[in-house]
Amino acid sequence: MAEQKSFYVGISNKSDLRKGLLECSKEIVGILKDYERLNSIREEKIEKIVELNNIVTEIKQLNNALKSKLPNDSIKSKPLPVKKSFAKKAVKEKMVKKQAPVKIIAKKPTAEIKKLEEELSEIEERLNKINV
């Protein structure tokens, strides 16, 4: 049975190597610390988003309550004179507003999006009726 011989390689700048390894460990621990901090930030962010969602739902309910307290009859009033430049700006803003939420709600479930789109088109229809 032949004895296995061990070979060793000498390291020229051993103190630099040790220093490098320790610094590496330090950085890794720092990254793990950052990870914990990031996690807590994300948790708070999710909490705030849920809170915001609840508030928006409450605002929606209050809006419905307001609608129910106001008269239902559709009254045709004379449209207010709108300056051409203002009208153009309003149309532009409307277009921007229409485009912007698409990205935000892109990840929501399809049924919810469909429901919101129906609601939106209903409101727009009613707005158009008022503007006629």
Added chain:
Amino acid sequence: MVNEMPVFVKIDEYKDVLEVIELMRNKIEQAKDIVSRINELKNEEDAEIESWKMGLADIEQKVEDIDNSLMQPEDM
């Protein structure tokens, strides 16, 4: 002619309506505060990720240095 006449709307629950509007105003203020906090958190999150990126670049450099010193063994 009729169209030019002013329209008066009778609101039976005028006080309630004002209360609801006040509540809505408060809720909107709350929502604005939360949106602002979410924005702050988003910025903090971005800063943390940036710090990660820099930390990883440092580690990469150090590993490179260690590898280089290991690849240059001491002369016998």
